[in-house]
Amino acid sequence: MLERKKDPKQEKAETAVLIGAQTRNMSDDELAEYLDELEFLAETAGAVTLKRFTQKLTVTHPRTYLGIGKVKEIDDYVKEHKVDLIIFDDELSPSQIKNLEKVFDQKVMDRTNLILDIFAARARTAHSRTQVELAQYQYLLPRLSKMWTHLERQKGGIGMRGPGETQIETDRRIITQKIALLKERLGKIDQQMATQRKSRDRMVRVALVGYTNVGKSTIMNLISKSEVFAENKLFATLDTTVRKVFHEGIKFLLSDTVGFIRKLPTQLVESFKSTLDEVREADLLIHVVDISHPYFEDHIKTVQETLMEISGEEKETLLVFNKIDAFQHAVQDEDDLSPKEKRHMSLQDWKQTWMNRMGDNVVFISAQERINLEEFRKKLHSLIITIRDERYPFSEGYTDYWNIKAPEDE
Ligand SMILES: Nc1nc2c(ncn2[C@@H]2O[C@H](COP(=O)(O)OP(=O)(O)O)[C@@H](O)[C@H]2O)c(=O)[nH]1
Ligand SMILES: [Mg+2]
Incomplete structure (x- = not known):
């Protein structure tokens, strides 16, 4: 999650770079539009976008999502401009986030993460706060377990079941309990609201x-x-x-x-x-x-x-x-005989x-x-x-x- 500054006027806004992958049937215009929207999301979350990076991709790189050359190019920029956040338009796998954070030495987010963060900042009532919290934990839970299997596979089983695993197991248990609690709380609020609706x-x-x-x-x-x-x-x-x-x-x-x-x-x-x-x-x-x-x-x-x-x-x-x-x-020129486009x-x-x-x-x-x-x-x-x-x-x-x-x- 983005760390929210107490007084945005006094503290410098966080800076971000945006990353978009251009898949095979995505036009340049579409890519630009997706990144415009991502920039608007980043702005809503309180971050200033410094630059966009894009790459044409037919398949994504399993470890770093983008190709190594592109990652290096972004990293140089991130280091030079002291960028706080690297935001991807697509959902990254937990291991991709981890690998990329290691390279950039900065926070890496995907679009889902960013939207969840905006919701968290904008929730005003107990009801919406509970809902956002539930969504955040639900986002986190599979990521914890995936990260765990990922680590396990990487390190091999025997002799490697150390504190890391125990910690994650504990986190998992705490989060599962938290989710149950939030669901129960939401259930109660829902009942009250349903009664209100009926009485109308x-x-x-x-x-x-x-x-x-x-x-x-x-x-x-x-x-x-x-x-x-x-x-x-x-x-x-x-x-x-x-x-x-x-x-x-x-x-x-x-x-x-x-x-x-x-x-x-x-x-x-x-x-x-x-x-x-x-x-x-x-x-x-x-x-x-x-x-x-x-x-x-x-x-x-x-x-x-x-x-x-x-x-x-x-x-x-x-x-x-x-x-x-x-x-x-x-407006299309009168002598332009090409078919009318939507624009x-x-x-x-x-x-x-x-x-x-x-x-x-x-x-x-x-x-x-x-x-x-x-x-x-x-x-x-x-x-x-x-x-x-x-x-x-x-x-x-x-x-x-x-x-x-x-x-x-x-
Ligand atoms: N130009 C223009 N802007 C509008 C119009 N209606 C709303 N807006 C602006 O669009 C932005 C989003 O409006 P809002 O009602 O918050 O949208 P919501 O997110 O769908 O609830 C605000 O800045 C509004 O002032 C309109 O008819 N014309
Ligand atoms: Mg509205």
């Missing part, structure tokens, strides 16, 4: 979902008079906020929670199951997409996959393309694609600049009314039903 009115439940940093919390605040923390950081929000919303006779519950990201560590998804209960139990999802992001289609896919992992079913969804104010596209597509072009086939459940807005919010509100309300009348036919539609106007009034 029979209202339609709507959950904001989406990639991290797309504007979910901003939209939550717009719709529901809440003051959820919105910031240009990854994972600004971890805890779920639920608000009752009343507007023009429509009543619903709206929740905002943690966003998703590419390669979200499975330990986190598992540990955050109860935070994500609001999503799982929602009647309607508002899937927010940052359309100004060049890889927003990948983000949509990641979110859909994570949602399937959480709830295992497809739910009614309103797809909200946010940040249209920031949307840009490259050349205007908002109008996009609307003619698969988005067009989504029917009514799509809307384009800017939450920040308050563009097209009325259309958003109408679509949301009509979806809510449909669900409400299906689910709870005698709750609210009832009064409307008896409110029959005389024909001459119309």
Whole structure:
């Protein structure tokens, strides 16, 4: 884990270099995008990125992940610039981390590690802190045991079962106990939360979902008079906020929670199951997409996959393309006859694609600049009314039903 300084203003920020491997079917643009995201993660964790290193790889090196020459090149830079952290975009094996730390003589992290660290720093409530802690121990446990078998194989069995092994066995036992304890504690919190959820009115439940940093919390605040923390950081929000919303006779519950990201560590998804209960139990999802992001289609896919992992079913969804104010596209020269690439597509072009086939459940807005919010509100309300009348036919539609106007009034 990153060591967090008490007062970041007084102490120098940690420095980092980022490492990305370019596998066979990864384009240069994709690699750059992955490292942009990794740099954003590092920044969120409080580290300043000094340089990126990349290498084309068909197979990864079992001992050091990268080839020896590249490792040497990075090491020279690390030593010369006194770099604190070497961050890899891919998950490294425990032995690779160990070998690399030996070479660099500095902390080596992978993407999973970094995300876990950000979650740890941003957890505000006992609930999310417990969940993060559980995820951290679950990340650690297999690594301890793998490191152990790795050492054992390296040193050979007989006569080598020394204190090292005993220590690891002790650590394993402590961590296993800790995991059991955390699970028990979470179980209790979950029960309390489930009771709270049950005691709520029979209202339609709507959950904001989406990639991290797309504007979910901003939209939550717009719709529901809440003051959820919105910031240009990854994972600004971890805890779920639920608000009752009343507007023009429509009543619903709206929740905002943690966003998703590419390669979200499975330990986190598992540990955050109860935070994500609001999503799982929602009647309607508002899937927010940052359309100004060049890889927003990948983000949509990641979110859909994570949602399937959480709830295992497809739910009614309103797809909200946010940040249209920031949307840009490259303009193609008129005499350029090569086929239009995605980066050349205007908002109008996009609307003619698969988005067009989504029917009514799509809307384009800017939450920040308050563009097209009325259309958003109408679509949301009509979806809510449909669900409400299906689910709870005698709750609210009832009064409307008896409110029959005389024909001459119309
Ligand atoms: N340009 C632009 N920025 C936005 C818009 N909506 C939100 N943002 C910014 O995007 C960043 C992330 O917003 P946030 O609501 O925290 O996203 P979340 O991680 O999905 O909850 C913040 O800096 C917001 O101010 C928008 O419509 N246009
Ligand atoms: Mg948020």
